[in-house]
Amino acid sequence: MSPVQSPLSIVIATRESRLALWQAEHVQALLRARGHSVELLGMTTKGDQILDRSLSKVGGKGLFVKELEVALEEGRAHIAVHSLKDVPMELPEGFALACVMEREDPRDAFVSPRYASLEALPQGAVVGTSSLRRQVLLQALRPDLKIEPLRGNLDTRLRKLDEGQYDAIVLAAAGLKRLKMGERIRATFAPTAMLPAAGQGALGIEVRSDRQDLIDALAPLAHMPTWLTVTAERAVSRAMGGSCSMPLAAHGTLTGTTLQLDAAWGDTEGKRPLVRASASATVTTLAQADALGLAIAQQLRDGGAVGATPATAG
Numbered sequence: 001m002s003p004v005q006s007p008l009s010i011v012i013a014t015r016e017s018r019l020a021l022w023q024a025e026h027v028q029a030l031l032r033a034r035g036h037s038v039e040l041l042g043m044t045t046k047g048d049q050i051l052d053r054s055l056s057k058v059g060g061k062g063l064f065v066k067e068l069e070v071a072l073e074e075g076r077a078h079i080a081v082h083s084l085k086d087v088p089m090e091l092p093e094g095f096a097l098a099c100v101m102e103r104e105d106p107r108d109a110f111v112s113p114r115y116a117s118l119e120a121l122p123q124g125a126v127v128g129t130s131s132l133r134r135q136v137l138l139q140a141l142r143p144d145l146k147i148e149p150l151r152g153n154l155d156t157r158l159r160k161l162d163e164g165q166y167d168a169i170v171l172a173a174a175g176l177k178r179l180k181m182g183e184r185i186r187a188t189f190a191p192t193a194m195l196p197a198a199g200q201g202a203l204g205i206e207v208r209s210d211r212q213d214l215i216d217a218l219a220p221l222a223h224m225p226t227w228l229t230v231t232a233e234r235a236v237s238r239a240m241g242g243s244c245s246m247p248l249a250a251h252g253t254l255t256g257t258t259l260q261l262d263a264a265w266g267d268t269e270g271k272r273p274l275v276r277a278s279a280s281a282t283v284t285t286l287a288q289a290d291a292l293g294l295a296i297a298q299q300l301r302d303g304g305a306v307g308a309t310p311a312t313a314g
């Protein structure tokens with residue numbers, strides 16, 4: 001019999017957007033149900049403050065994560081709940097991903113007050129997104145569209161759409177569904193058309209790596225099929241030196257023990273054609289998942305994709 005875990009007193013560092021709070025409260029409820037006492041520490045990150053520029057121009061993914069890590073470092077908080085998509089491929093020294101939780105819908109969503117789908121948009125319509133991946137994939141589907149930058153949390157983005165600044169916007173289905181705004185989704189993109197970002201829709205919990213007690217307490221929250229899948233996706237990103245200044249998509253589907261992994265790479269200027277790669281393998285360990293991701297990254301490079309060196313990746 002496994003030893004009964006003693007209840008811990010846990011503080012969750014969280015951003016204060018509605019989505020971040022939903023995610024932190026979700027983990028809070030799961031940990032409370034297991035007997036731990038859990039409080040939230042809300043904080044604002046650089047990524048939340050800088051709203052006028054594209055994230056790829058101001059330093060990338062780490063922007064939503066760093067302040068939370070400082071709180072963990074200083075002991076003001078003990079765990080941080082992240083959208084895995086926003087978590088850099090390599091965590092700083094001293095931090096670890098304690099677990100990955102069950103994934104929400106990983107697909108991208110089409111939202112528009114007037115049009116039912118991408119196909120229904122008139123010639124030259126204005127579509128809002130700041131993600132380079134979405135921009136490149138959308139442009140491949142509909143070269144006539146005008147893609148305009150769109151930043152801010154979910155409520156801000158929907159407000160800008162409703163004010164008429166765009167004909168449609170594209171964002172992650174997961175965020176809308178978690179906030180019970182799934183009815184705003186007019187169409188969900190098939191991954192074959194709009195390949196999702198590595199980790200999209202999955203949550204990861206970060207801890208200081210010296211807190212084995214917390215890692216043990218979080219273990220029951222892990223969802224192994226999701227963890228295996230996103231490990232392969234993130235390995236593609238890592239091997240390509242991926243950051244949000246690189247249009248890169250990686251999406252896995254696990255059926256039994258067979259992991260099918262698809263990836264796409266585009267150059268930032270959109271001048272070269274998209275490079276796509278896919279492969280499948282039997283995957284039952286994180287190391288096997290990682291290896292599949294590395295193999296796909298090699299296929300992308302063989303197909304003409306150019307990776308960034310880790311030093312230049314934001």
Ligand SMILES: NCc1[nH]cc(CCC(=O)O)c1CC(=O)O
Nearest residue numbers: 083085171172174175200201202
């Ligand atoms: N980059 C912001 C971000 N980080 C995670 C999500 C959505 C939820 C998720 O992927 O878990 C979003 C919003 C979006 O891409 O529309």
